[in-house]
Amino acid sequence: MDNTLPLSQSDSIALLYGKPLDKVPAGLYIPPDALKVFLESFEGPLDLLLWLIQKQKFDVMDIPMATLTEQYMQYVELIRKNNLDLAGDYLVMAAHLMAIKSQLLLPLRKADTGEEVEDPKAELMRRLIEYQKMKLAAQELDRLPISGRDFSPVDVSKPESAPDLPDVSxxxxxxxxxxxxxxxxxxxxHTVTREExxxxxxxxxxxxxxxxxxxxxxxxxxxxxxxxxxxxxxxxxxxxxxxxxxxxxxxxxxxxxxxxxxxxxxxxxx
The missing domain is CATH 1.10.10.580 (Structural maintenance of chromosome 1. Chain E)
Incomplete structure (x- = not known):
């Protein structure tokens, strides 16, 4: 059985005694729950795509679709056979990436109207940029102090026996x-009396x-x-x-x- 994990040459799946490990050791048992926790760390297909782009330091406006699709499929393949329900949304995005990749391989044709054909990656780039903005905004909101997490409200009441009233003018x-x-x-x-x-x-x-x-x-x-x-x-x-x-x-x-x-x-x- 071939246990080699299809990853890029510059990446490794783990470090063993300080050395990179590029293949799964023979006989290693990976519980199904481990794969579930791994994918649930992402908030969806766009989150996984954005993580891959940032990890490889790709430009969102110029994504190498072949490399991105290949890496994305590697992660989806990890869970496809173990938890199909969890991988449903990721498989839909995988099909979308494959379609974009196929369109980029076809010869570029102009439309009948003479206008340039829209870039197949344009919609995906727009969604990624919008998702990145929303994620950054959520992180900024999360940094704000939250009652019950970063501080606790304190109710201080003055004792009734010693009220601190302002001085009269x-x-x-x-x-x-x-x-x-x-x-x-x-x-x-009106009486006139003398009283000390x-x-x-x-x-x-x-x-x-x-x-x-x-x-x-x-x-x-x-x-x-x-x-x-x-x-x-x-x-x-x-x-x-x-x-x-x-x-x-x-x-x-x-x-x-x-x-x-x-x-x-x-x-x-x-």
Whole structure:
């Protein structure tokens, strides 16, 4: 039995102890599944043709059809007798290559209209070029990071006990103060009294409220303010506490409620 594998002289089927092997050793058993895995490594006849062209460094626009057809048939012959279902598409392409090769062997004739006859390889070259473009595009897409393969999404949530709210702007604080003043003027009585008010006492009162509550809304500080003078002193107490970094004034979004909370330094002291 002749075990010589029909390959070109420059190629070998394997390396044995560093030496090229150009024929299958006698008595070597090749499982049918090995041939199946071998051909399934290609994605179809065009993929096999493109691999042969690139391996031999052929020009796609000038393919030596005789050499390409011969090499292609060598690979198809490996599986034709073992797995005909797997080789079906490859056999169709083999017949197409044989037809092109036969047309190239015939004398070149001009058409009746006088125009030049189309090159039999033109359609095959067009399909190979399009397939090569699609394959390169697929490789470029595969290089892009893919969720679950190259990276894993991470869901990071802030603890509810320590929200990181943005600092309130001066315009928002001024707008809230004007709103409080407008409400107090509607309830204010025009009485003339002399009362000594202490900013320090109001600062202590605000700090006591914040000891029992994590957050106090800006307007709640003025909820039980009887007069404009009391409201003014409470507002100065808030500004003084913020200046001394004993409280933080925060607001989640423009026109949202303004909140007062103890600063980290004040919480440590308490």
């Amino acid at each position: 001066l315009d928002e604080l001024r707008r809230a103060w004007r709103s409080v003043m407008a409400r107090i003027k509607l309830q204010e009585r 008010l202490s900013v320090r006492e109001h600062m202590s009162s605000i700090l006591k409220q914040l000891q029992t509550r994590s957050y106090v809304e800006f307007t709640d500080v003025f909820e039980n303010t009887p007069t404009f003078a009391h409201a003014l002193v409470s507002y100065l107490a808030i500004l003084e506490l913020a200046k001394e970094a004993m409280i933080r004034i925060t607001q989640a979004a423009p026109f949202a409620p303004i909140w007062l909370t103890l600063s980290h330094r004040e919480e440590t002291l308490l």
